[in-house]
């Protein structure tokens with residue numbers, strides 16, 4: 766397999782049984798991502814952008830098409846047919862997903878949350894501790910909060926922690942689902958610095974951004990979604 770990710774003819778619809786309705790979220794989507802590519806997706810709200818990322822991450826099962834991912838561990842793998850065990854492995858080691866919502870884990874501090882992610886990736890304790898402190902400082906999370914539970918954090922603090930946790934792992938493929946949506950300008954710029962660092966290190970990224978200015982200078986290619994269909998816009 767020549768690319769890191771090859772999506773062919775992806776279609777996904779949702780059956781709303783209680784309303785007797787079927788919603789076609791996306792259809793006939795084709796995307797190729799070579800190693801190190803940064804591809805952006807734009808489009809109106811509800812046009813199906815997040816659905817694509819969720820199919821790649823295995824949150825949604827597709828009805829039609831294939832999502833070939835060239836895994837380090839499993840070789841070329843069609844995510845549409847991957848087992849739960851394979852998806853759990855990929856999420857821990859190879860594919861990252863960052864959205865604007867943080868899944869808070871009970872009785873886990875901010876520091877532990879980031880450290881766990883690094884240890885899952887195989888870092889030893891000493892390096893994991895150092896990298897955790899570096900990234901929490903980069904996102905200016907007040908050191909007083911490092912050993913507190915994120916459940917009580919403000920929206921912006923949760924979001925910065927969420928991004929820190931996904932990015933510190935430096936996954937091979939990083940899916941960005943509007944991660945900067947509700948961040949202030951300074952925090953957005955900090956995310957941008959990290960994206961640029963990851964690009965230099967060869968991380969492949971597929972990202973949805975509403976802020977076109979933010980995205981324009983970063984992406985190699987940009988697709989626009991309209992009513993569940995894709996067109997290359999630049």
Ligand SMILES: Nc1ncnc2c1ncn2[C@@H]1O[C@H](COP(=O)(O)OP(=O)(O)OP(=O)(O)O)[C@@H](O)[C@H]1O
Nearest residue numbers: 779788789790808809810811812813814815816817
């Ligand atoms: N789990 C679900 N169940 C039912 N319908 C869904 C589900 N997820 C998405 N949809 C529907 O699929 C369509 C596409 O949704 P999606 O979240 O992919 O859009 P989006 O382009 O990412 O929107 P936004 O920019 O507002 O986040 C919408 O009509 C949405 O209501």
